[in-house]
Amino acid sequence: AQSVAQPEDQVNVAEGNPLTVKCTYSVSGNPYLFWYVQYPNRGLQFLLKYITGDNLVKGSYGFEAEFNKSQTSFHLKKPSALVSDSALYFCAVRRGYSTLTFGKGTMLLVSP
Amino acid sequence: EPEVTQTPSHQVTQMGQEVILRCVPISNHLYFYWYRQILGQKVEFLVSFYNNEISEKSEIFDDQFSVERPDGSNFTLKIRSTKLEDSAMYFCATAIAGIDTQYFGPGTRLTVL
Numbered sequence: 001a002q003s004v005a006q007p008e009d010q011v012n013v014a015e016g017n018p019l020t021v022k023c024t025y026s027v028s029g030n031p032y033l034f035w036y037v038q039y040p041n042r043g044l045q046f047l048l049k050y051i052t053g054d055n056l057v058k059g060s061y062g063f064e065a066e067f068n069k070s071q072t073s074f075h076l077k078k079p080s081a082l083v084s085d086s087a088l089y090f091c092a093v094r095r096g097y098s099t100l101t102f103g104k105g106t107m108l109l110v111s112p
Numbered sequence: 113e114p115e116v117t118q119t120p121s122h123q124v125t126q127m128g129q130e131v132i133l134r135c136v137p138i139s140n141h142l143y144f145y146w147y148r149q150i151l152g153q154k155v156e157f158l159v160s161f162y163n164n165e166i167s168e169k170s171e172i173f174d175d176q177f178s179v180e181r182p183d184g185s186n187f188t189l190k191i192r193s194t195k196l197e198d199s200a201m202y203f204c205a206t207a208i209a210g211i212d213t214q215y216f217g218p219g220t221r222l223t224v225l
Binding site for chain 1: 116118145147153154155156157160168170203205210211213214215216217218219
């Protein structure tokens with residue numbers, strides 16, 4: 001069975017500061033890892049993914065994520081947060097062709 | 113940029129009634145999925161569909177649920193006899209291939225009274 005843990009319900013950061021949203025996973029075999037963002041009353045928007053290769057993955061809107069196999073983590077990062085980044089962020093894992101398993105989500109609040 | 117669309121955006125129904133939720137996939141996508149998100153909870157997988165067959169389903173997807181792609185464009189989720197606990201946001205997702213990124217629609221909020 002595969003699972004995802006997002007240990008923080010909410011992350012607060014001031015605009016212009018770096019942000020990190022944490023994610024750890026459990027899956028047998030090689031993981032495929034994803035980050036999605038959900039704005040109010042909207043669907044899930046794909047941000048970035050790790051399949052193989054470079055451990056640092058760059059995605060949309062200046063976000064990046066670092067895959068760490070030894071720590072089974074895939075933390076989402078951005079060097080300088082914007083107020084418009086405030087949203088609900090979901091980490092998800094998949095093994096091969098299996099379905100996505102999501103974490104419970106982390107609310108990111110960026111204050112002006 | 114192509115998007116997955118879903119109709120209706122909101123659906124209110126009485127317990128025991130049938131509902132059909134509709135999804136229009138991105139045009140060259142061949143793999144289709146339904147997920148649901150009960151308010152305040154995580155997104156949960158319901159079913160995957162490829163080549164007019166269910167590929168995989170979760171334990172949530174019981175006999176009350178069915179999926180089909182009746183006209184080659186719409187991908188539908190039917191709940192035969194809704195229960196209060198079916199109230200949730202239902203998301204359709206599509207992908208070019210089973211291994212590829214899944215792109216999600218905006219969701220249908222289902223409220224069962």
